[in-house]
Amino acid sequence: MSVLELQDVDVFYGDFQALFKVSFKVEEGQTFACIGANGGGKSTLLRTIAGLQRPASGQILFQGEPVDKYPAHDRVGMGIALVPEGRRVFPSLTVFENLQIGAYGGRKGEWNTGSVMELFPLLRPLVKRQASSLSGGEQQALAIGRALMSNPRLLLLDEVSLGLAPVVIKRIYEAMVLLVGTGTTILVVEQDVQHVLTVADHVACFLEGRISLEGKPSDLSSEAITAAYFGM
Amino acid sequence: MDWVNVAIQGVLLGGLYALFATGLALVFGVMRMVNLAHGDLGILAAFVALFLFQSLHLGVMWSGLVTIAIMFVVGYLLQRGLLNFTLGSDDTRPIVVTFGLSIIIQNGLIMWFSADSQGLDAGQIENISIRISDKLSIGWFPLLVFVTSIVVIALLQTFLNRTKLGRAFRATSDDREAAELMGIDNRHIYGLAMAIALAIVALAGILLAVRTTFDPTQGPFRLIFAFEAVIMGGMGSIWGTLVGAIVLGLSQTLGSQAFGSGWGLLVGHLVFLTVLAVRPSGFFAKTVTA
Amino acid sequence: MSAPAFRIARSTRMHRYVLVVGVLIVVVLASFPLWAQVSFMRTMVTFFTLLALAQMWNLLGGYAGLISVGQQAYIGLGAYGLWLIGDVIGLHPFIAVILAGGLAVLVALPIAPLIFRLRGGYFAIGTWVVAEVVRLIVANIQATGGGSGKTVISAARLPIDTRINGTYLLALFVAVGSILLVYFLLRSRLGLALTAIRDNELAAQSSGVNVFRSKLYVYLISAFGCGVIGAVVAMNLLRIQPAAAFSISWTAYAMFIVVIGGFGSIEGPIIGTVIYFALLQTLSQYGTTYMLLLGVIAVVIATKAPRGLWGFIAKRWDVHLFPVRRRLVLEEPPKPESPAAAGASGPVAEAS
Numbered sequence: 001m002s003v004l005e006l007q008d009v010d011v012f013y014g015d016f017q018a019l020f021k022v023s024f025k026v027e028e029g030q031t032f033a034c035i036g037a038n039g040g041g042k043s044t045l046l047r048t049i050a051g052l053q054r055p056a057s058g059q060i061l062f063q064g065e066p067v068d069k070y071p072a073h074d075r076v077g078m079g080i081a082l083v084p085e086g087r088r089v090f091p092s093l094t095v096f097e098n099l100q101i102g103a104y105g106g107r108k109g110e111w112n113t114g115s116v117m118e119l120f121p122l123l124r125p126l127v128k129r130q131a132s133s134l135s136g137g138e139q140q141a142l143a144i145g146r147a148l149m150s151n152p153r154l155l156l157l158d159e160v161s162l163g164l165a166p167v168v169i170k171r172i173y174e175a176m177v178l179l180v181g182t183g184t185t186i187l188v189v190e191q192d193v194q195h196v197l198t199v200a201d202h203v204a205c206f207l208e209g210r211i212s213l214e215g216k217p218s219d220l221s222s223e224a225i226t227a228a229y230f231g232m
Numbered sequence: 233m234d235w236v237n238v239a240i241q242g243v244l245l246g247g248l249y250a251l252f253a254t255g256l257a258l259v260f261g262v263m264r265m266v267n268l269a270h271g272d273l274g275i276l277a278a279f280v281a282l283f284l285f286q287s288l289h290l291g292v293m294w295s296g297l298v299t300i301a302i303m304f305v306v307g308y309l310l311q312r313g314l315l316n317f318t319l320g321s322d323d324t325r326p327i328v329v330t331f332g333l334s335i336i337i338q339n340g341l342i343m344w345f346s347a348d349s350q351g352l353d354a355g356q357i358e359n360i361s362i363r364i365s366d367k368l369s370i371g372w373f374p375l376l377v378f379v380t381s382i383v384v385i386a387l388l389q390t391f392l393n394r395t396k397l398g399r400a401f402r403a404t405s406d407d408r409e410a411a412e413l414m415g416i417d418n419r420h421i422y423g424l425a426m427a428i429a430l431a432i433v434a435l436a437g438i439l440l441a442v443r444t445t446f447d448p449t450q451g452p453f454r455l456i457f458a459f460e461a462v463i464m465g466g467m468g469s470i471w472g473t474l475v476g477a478i479v480l481g482l483s484q485t486l487g488s489q490a491f492g493s494g495w496g497l498l499v500g501h502l503v504f505l506t507v508l509a510v511r512p513s514g515f516f517a518k519t520v521t522a
Numbered sequence: 523m524s525a526p527a528f529r530i531a532r533s534t535r536m537h538r539y540v541l542v543v544g545v546l547i548v549v550v551l552a553s554f555p556l557w558a559q560v561s562f563m564r565t566m567v568t569f570f571t572l573l574a575l576a577q578m579w580n581l582l583g584g585y586a587g588l589i590s591v592g593q594q595a596y597i598g599l600g601a602y603g604l605w606l607i608g609d610v611i612g613l614h615p616f617i618a619v620i621l622a623g624g625l626a627v628l629v630a631l632p633i634a635p636l637i638f639r640l641r642g643g644y645f646a647i648g649t650w651v652v653a654e655v656v657r658l659i660v661a662n663i664q665a666t667g668g669g670s671g672k673t674v675i676s677a678a679r680l681p682i683d684t685r686i687n688g689t690y691l692l693a694l695f696v697a698v699g700s701i702l703l704v705y706f707l708l709r710s711r712l713g714l715a716l717t718a719i720r721d722n723e724l725a726a727q728s729s730g731v732n733v734f735r736s737k738l739y740v741y742l743i744s745a746f747g748c749g750v751i752g753a754v755v756a757m758n759l760l761r762i763q764p765a766a767a768f769s770i771s772w773t774a775y776a777m778f779i780v781v782i783g784g785f786g787s788i789e790g791p792i793i794g795t796v797i798y799f800a801l802l803q804t805l806s807q808y809g810t811t812y813m814l815l816l817g818v819i820a821v822v823i824a825t826k827a828p829r830g831l832w833g834f835i836a837k838r839w840d841v842h843l844f845p846v847r848r849r850l851v852l853e854e855p856p857k858p859e860s861p862a863a864a865g866a867s868g869p870v871a872e873a874s
Binding site: 260264265266267268314317318322323324325326327328329330331332333334335336339340342343452455456459460463494495497498501502504505508509512 | 583587589591636637639640642643644646647648650651654655658659661662770773774777781785810811813814816817818820821824825828
């Protein structure tokens with residue numbers, strides 16, 4: 001049984017259709033990358049899985065059970081955690097409080113403030129600081145840590161490298177490797193193809209709301225990926 | 233020395249205003265909603281307490297406590313049953329709906345209780361004064377109200393800063409959608425915020441009822457004073473609201489003393505308008521956008 | 523494919539019918555002094571003033587998105603303005619009615635920049651504070667009669683026929699004038715700016731719309747309108763009192779009418795006034811119950827059908843009586859390059 005399965009999912013943004021009959025499976029322990037240019041529907045995909053949006057048709061199965069009728073705030077307790085695009089840490093809360101709130105609706109498990117700060121040591125000296133005063137990279141680390149606090153079975157990462165300096169992106173991805181090593185199932189959306197392919201064991205390319213290419217990174221040539229990315 | 237007495241009265245009056253203002257500020261802070269019926273709900277609470285006191289012959293204190301509990305529940309139900317549905321990108325709807333609510337409450341109260349002035353008789357406590365010196369004395373009850381306001385604000389601040397639920401309030405206030413992702417059901421949080429706000433304004437209404445007379449049309453005045461306190465104090469700061477309330481109380485009492493009793497309220501309003509002109513984000517604003 | 527030739531159209535044939543019917547109605551109404559009963563005319567004055575008030579409130583609330591709970595400040599100022607200009611200064615009361623609007627604008631001018639620092643619900647309460655301040659000042663000054671108010675002697679001294687007919691025609695003029703004012707305003711650049719601001723203020727600002735100035739103009743126009751309305755009411759009643767002149771009930775009536783009839787349209791307040799007036803005639807003897815009922819209806823409609831009755835009708839049957847919307851009309855069908863483009867002619871897209 002896959003951790004996540006999408007069956008013919010259509011999602012609309014008002015009148016605009018963002019996803020067209022999208023279907024794929026994510027297996028336990030996989031790091032599944034969704035790549036593609038802007039407007040490809042990738043963020044919409046994650047938001048729909050997390051419950052912030054409803055599919056117009058199709059089904060989303062989490063551990064074999066349909067989740068569509070559950071609102072977003074219930075899905076955390078089920079084990080789905082989203083690190084949203086733009087990080088969206090709580091600006092008036094401190095770093096520590098942000099982590100605490102991550103555990104609000106979550107489950108018991110290995111992740112707690114201590115283990116999160118082992119993964120992201122850069123957060124340790126910032127514990128009492130207000131999240132609004134953090135740099136982009138620090139906020140990103142915090143956002144990921146916050147999501148981990150709910151001990152998710154499925155971690156959704158939306159564009160974690162967006163707007164960050166290359167040296168910061170490198171550090172985030174170093175942490176990502178450690179994360180992958182813990183066996184967490186991860187679904188990661190990225191525009192930065194080069195970095196994400198180093199950690200992913202499965203990749204799907206999205207073009208204008210449809211999957212244009214899917215497979216293992218080792219099986220796919222960079223020409224094929226480029227073609228699928230740009231729709232050539 | 234008369235002026236000192238008047239000033240002290242003004243400060244203590246600020247305590248009552250702060251109690252009215254705190255609920256308004258809380259609701260705005262958590263869900264960016266301004267409840268135009270806020271004052272009327274406080275007056276409603278006063279009438280409920282009056283009813284319990286007169287008809288069921290509960291003592292003043294028990295009438296008050298039961299009323300506060302009732303208004304807590306009313307607040308939760310009101311928010312989840314009606315007001316949650318008015319929230320959205322269009323911020324004209326909550327204004328219209330809560331204004332309508334204000335009309336409903338005022339006229340409902342007139343129908344049920346008549347338009348006459350009422351008072352809640354708490355006995356001797358209302359009249360006791362503490363003598364500080366030959367010419368200086370402080371009313372016991374106003375002092376009690378002032379201390380109560382400080383305690384309530386301190387409790388609320390502690391709740392927000394140190395409890396899990398309080399954290400959830402602050403997170404929801406920061407980013408409603410991200411809070412949903414943490415497992416926080418914002419319909420429930422909004423309901424609780426309104427419940428707490430109404431419990432506090434109920435306390436304010438009851439204390440008002442003991443301190444002075446009240447009638448069904450008093451609500452809008454309470455709303456206006458609460459609003460002035462919040463704006464002067466600065467949005468996002470609950471202690472700031474207390475300061476704003478004290479400034480307002482002082483302006484009113486000093487204004488009355490200086491120009492005659494009909495002018496006290498006007499001086500208060502003018503001070504408010506001046507603060508709005510000179511320092512629009514208030515004394516202690518944490519957020520600069522309204 | 524070359525860009526198709528097009529023009530921006532406003533009126534359709536239906537609009538021309540509406541215009542003719544509208545003019546007929548106004549002519550009939552204007553003839554009332556010749557044959558209608560005095561009591562009926564006085565009732566109609568109330569109707570006209572409510573209609574005008576609803577238009578003015580809607581201008582602020584429905585079009586500019588500024589919900590005001592304090593327009594009664596300007597209604598009261600208009601009433602006292604009539605007394606000031608008619609009695610104290612000594613101009614003819616009919617002229618004083620119009621000038622009273624000017625008094626309201628004079629007060630609104632310094633107020634606007636102050637309260638525009640507030641947004642949304644806080645703006646609303648701010649307007650209420652302003653109304654309270656004006657009321658307190660007027661009620662506390664002996665010169666304006668304090669709490670017991672004044673009688674408009676200059677109006678009372680007019681020959682009774684002149685007064686009754688004149689007030690009636692003035693009221694009709696104000697009602698029709700308010701509709702025309704809103705209509706022409708919406709067709710102007712200011713109207714376009716307002717729609718933009720209402721939709722997205724930040725986007726409007728970055729497109730070059732001077733948001734502050736647009737809001738200011740609308741606020742001043744609404745103040746003027748309310749001032750004139752207040753003067754007409756005072757003329758009708760002959761007696762001004764601060765409690766009644768500055769009563770929050772004015773806002774309640776206006777809001778109720780616009781909520782029921784529909785925000786952001788000219789037709790809405792007209793329908794709303796008719797409905798409100800009908801309710802008033804049948805239920806007003808019930809006093810508080812009536813106001814309670816108003817409140818309940820307003821809450822229910824605002825929650826369930828926020829666009830009001832006219833909003834529902836307009837959407838359902840795509841009806842617009844007043845040609846304020848702009849439509850794209852293709853002059854000739856574009857050369858068909860694909861099957862989808864073939865057969866496209868006439869009105870293509872509507873933008874409000």
